[in-house]
Amino acid sequence: MRRTDRLFDIIQILRDGRLHRAQDIADRLEVSTRTIYRDMDTLVASGVPVAGERGVGYMITQAITLPPLTLTPAELEALNLGIAVATQIADADLKAAALTLADKIDAVLPTQTIAEADAWKFAVYPFADATHNFTHMPVVRAAIKARQKLRLVYTSREAMVTTRTVRPLHMEYWGRVWTLTAWCELREGFRVFRLDLIESAEALPELFVDEPGKRIEDYEP
Amino acid sequence: MRRTDRLFDIIQILRDGRLHRAQDIADRLEVSTRTIYRDMDTLVASGVPVAGERGVGYMITQAITLPPLTLTPAELEALNLGIAVATQIADADLKAAALTLADKIDAVLPTQTIAEADAWKFAVYPFADATHNFTHMPVVRAAIKARQKLRLVYTSREAMVTTRTVRPLHMEYWGRVWTLTAWCELREGFRVFRLDLIESAEALPELFVDEPGKRIEDYEP
DNA sequence: CTTCAACTGACAGGTTTATGTCAGTTGGAC
């Protein structure tokens, strides 16, 4: 938990928009510069808009602030979190969607709360958990809808890499990982794939139709 | 990453809704029963609806499944994540809000996509990261809106526990932690509190009004 | 009361992760 704290502290330091040398940050947080360089790597990989320039120092390159929203309090909180998570995602489409989603909800809700909402300003800063990998979500989701077969390069947990053609059927979110349930043409049976273990996913032109025994309804875990 | 994998495996095993003894799970995953008991702790703390009964075994107590949604693909993904996160939260209001939020979006979007959405079924299972603590969010948010003073019991990172009365002004989400910016009457100055380090938050009947130097606009990090 | 299996606490060993030191390299400004 210590390291997370320090990463948080670094953002707080950078927040002023001014220039900071690794040495100064290191002194302030009582660690070595090497640790700061490593932390900066983590922050950049997490999507924090910080840039370092040799001979100069580190600076926040942008501040991401959203306008006030006008939801019911609890909904606002739920959406708040949702947007925060969605903006963490590397996928640009999803980032944009999270924002338009906010707009849509904003538009459909009664506007009477706008006035009082000005006291509730919030900002969302990207800070992805680099362990998550949502890269293949769009293509997988699209293939499920379009009933397109998928060619997957998949690394199993035993580090075996296989290439297979599957019929994508169903996605689930397990809080830590997303899974894809599919009928695997290589194994001739249902298989559950973890999205974060998919190396590459390519939608094939080949479509598939429901066949008894290969539908999601036929899947029994 | 190994441990996460095993937690995921345990859910997969429990998913069949049948009874499982710790010994059996331990054998299957090739770890000791002690490890399984520890894993079960983690799962329960994460909100996975699993219950153990002495002399009997472990069983999933409920399955949480949501009906199909009808958003644009990207929005669906964004919301998907948002709901997944929101349902992780211990706060019952927020859980409910996440669900009604989904309903509202569902209602306001064009219905033409409903037909094709049936191929896109998804389920969300709670699996909170136990390190997050959103317990005080509702009361803090409410106090900001109502301009009520808050009495905080706060544990600083140096493990110092203080009780203070603050004027809550502004909340921010930093991806890993939420912060509350407030004017602290104990320190006579602006302070930033991390929500996850707040022991207790109590809204006081006492209201506050804007005073020069104590408004969020006057805060300079 | 006995049995079963969930549960708990303490401790030791192993593994992984974090950090510091050091000795470099790189790119821009002057």
Added chain:
DNA sequence: GTCCAACTGACATAAACCTGTCAGTTGAAG
């Protein structure tokens, strides 16, 4: 060219975490 500070890689050590063993306790069912 020199200076500056970001950056990188390798290695050793220290701290944190994970796991197994063991010796218990607890609660329900028979």
